[in-house]
Amino acid sequence: MLDDTDRRILRQLLADPVADSAELARRANVAPATLWRRLDRLRARGILRGVEARIDWRALGYAVEVSLRFTLDKTEPRAFDAFTAAARQVPEVIELQSFLGSVDVRLSVIARDMGDWQRIYRDRILPLPHVTDIEPLMLVSTIKDTGELAL
Template identity: 30%
Template sequence: MDKKDLQIAHELQLSGRLSNQELAERVSLSPSPCLRRVRQLEARGVIRGYTAIVDQSALGYPITVFVRIALQRHDTRTVAEFERRVRAIEEILDCFLMTGQRDYLMRVVARSLEGYERFIRDVIHTIPGIGSIDTSFAYGVVKQARALPARG
């Protein structure tokens, strides 16, 4: 990726609804080469899709929870089953494989504290192989970036 590709990717992260004309102006290209570069970035998987950023509270999920999971065992079957089940749960927005004392860190949304309790009891506890669950509730957001750094 050259500097123009990085500029294009950054501008689209900031505003995925830019017209090709607006994007071309922002990155100092003419529209045709700009569109060609965007299509190449899409084809190479650098740009994986476009989405809207929605207020989670407005959609009924005012609570953000960070959940740390440690598995009892780390055999292939246990890990694969845990990860397969996590991918299918809509309330889990992110799940990272971690180093340290816990194996996974998940960002979960909930409608209420009671809803989160039901989620843990009825969904997470049904996943085999979990050794421990540690929960932290976010009570504010200081920064929530959507775009990767522009430095190339």
């Protein structure tokens, strides 16, 4: 699937995603033309989907992050679709995931402070449709936050 050259390129890209192509090629020990061909091939195969910006929400004044686990009404056939459509409209929702098991959906919600969180919860979260149970988990600290995997 991946050869050693692909792995070197991906490791260097993960280590410094904003490095220019010449620097990335140098670090991966390949010619710039080889780097571009390899990156194009990795994109075409769906392995490399793009480069994304990671925002530190705390640096922008969002001091509170809450993970909310929802159980939805299983008797309503359109519950999932209606819930996710409504949840996508909440500006403070930064992540929306679905699961198999007793929890159907998880949202990550950010707020500036506890007063802001209470307003968001009362005005935007509680009115979400087809909810049978909500379990909020307040983030205390992030111990590991990486998309890296040994290549």
